[in-house]
Amino acid sequence: MERLTEIFSSLSDIETTSELLGLDFVQNALIAVALLGLVAGLVGPFVVMRNMGFSVHGTSELALTGAAAALLFGLNVGAGAILGSVVAAMLFALFGTRAVDRDSSIGVVMAFGLGLSVLFIHLYPGRAGSSFSLLTGQIVGVSGAGIAQLAVVAVIVIAVIGFCYRPLVFASADAEVAATRGIHVRSLNLVFAVLLGLVAAQAVQIVGALLVLSLLITPAAAAAAVVRSPGAAIALSVLFAEVAAVGGLLLSLAPGVPISVFVTTISFAIYVVCRAASAVRNKG
Numbered sequence: 001m002e003r004l005t006e007i008f009s010s011l012s013d014i015e016t017t018s019e020l021l022g023l024d025f026v027q028n029a030l031i032a033v034a035l036l037g038l039v040a041g042l043v044g045p046f047v048v049m050r051n052m053g054f055s056v057h058g059t060s061e062l063a064l065t066g067a068a069a070a071l072l073f074g075l076n077v078g079a080g081a082i083l084g085s086v087v088a089a090m091l092f093a094l095f096g097t098r099a100v101d102r103d104s105s106i107g108v109v110m111a112f113g114l115g116l117s118v119l120f121i122h123l124y125p126g127r128a129g130s131s132f133s134l135l136t137g138q139i140v141g142v143s144g145a146g147i148a149q150l151a152v153v154a155v156i157v158i159a160v161i162g163f164c165y166r167p168l169v170f171a172s173a174d175a176e177v178a179a180t181r182g183i184h185v186r187s188l189n190l191v192f193a194v195l196l197g198l199v200a201a202q203a204v205q206i207v208g209a210l211l212v213l214s215l216l217i218t219p220a221a222a223a224a225a226v227v228r229s230p231g232a233a234i235a236l237s238v239l240f241a242e243v244a245a246v247g248g249l250l251l252s253l254a255p256g257v258p259i260s261v262f263v264t265t266i267s268f269a270i271y272v273v274c275r276a277a278s279a280v281r282n283k284g
Contacts, residue, residue: 016254025142029249032142033259035150036206036215037245039157039199041238044220045230046192049172053217054103055092058110059197060212062088063204065113068120078149081204086197088113093193146205153198160195164188169230211260215241218267222274226281240270 020026047056066084070077092106161168171178171185172192179185196216203212219240223233248263 017250020253026253028142028144028147030246031147032150032206033245033249034242035147035154036202037242038238039150039154040203040215040245041219041241042157042161042234043195043199044216044237044241045223045233046168046172047196047216048220048224048233049169049230050192052196053213054106055089056196056200056213056216058092058106058113059085059089059200060204061110061117062113063197063201063212065117065120066201067204068117068124072120072124078146078201078205081201082198084113085201085204086194089193089197089200090190093189142206150202153202157195157199160191164191168192173230207260207263208258211264214260214264214267215245218264218271219244222267222271225271225274225278240267244270 021030047053063081063085066087067077067081069075069084070080088109091109167178167183168188170181171183171188175185199216200212203215207215220233220237222240223236227233227236244263244267247266248259248261251262251266252259
């Protein structure tokens, strides 16, 4: 209880936050969360349109599997997370082509992947904190290479969504009608699965595998509650994700609390406000 009081009292410590913002690793963290907010906000609305919330959760858990394997074998954790999440997202896209099969396929693959994660983390001989950070994130550990990786992912996401925007929106809104119009829905599903895997892998390293939904689902769901246009939903989703990500980092600095705590709180607050605004508008 005493520690909780200290955390709340330190939230208003602007001087400490200002001092920390002058440090290189904090500036790296700010760039990283800004990039993550951008890509999560861009991908999120398509996840919501496709009803893929469970897929995001499964993809992040399999990113954990890849990262844990890389940690155990002394490889690059970021690359391991990317490999695990992309493979998972593609498996979900291939196995879950029919809506009736989607959840069960994700559950089967995710359970197997989580079993492997537990094994890899158990066998890891290093500090427990290194493996625990895969669950809750470790924003202060973002390096220049990590930022470069995030920047590459951001460029890929922007380029692919810009190039495939119209057919991707059509296939996300109504896959069956899109297929009858000659759109290669299966190919688009695989392309989107790769994008989702890339973004989820980056999010796992920053907010942790347990709380990826707070950036990939909540801002997009909040945007969908107040606007109907896909373009407007994407713009609002990016704005909400940036506010949650950057705001979460700034609030976490002085008390030294994991960023994921504040990211989830801010994104949930935005969602509640948007749902309330939607309810008031519908009554009117």
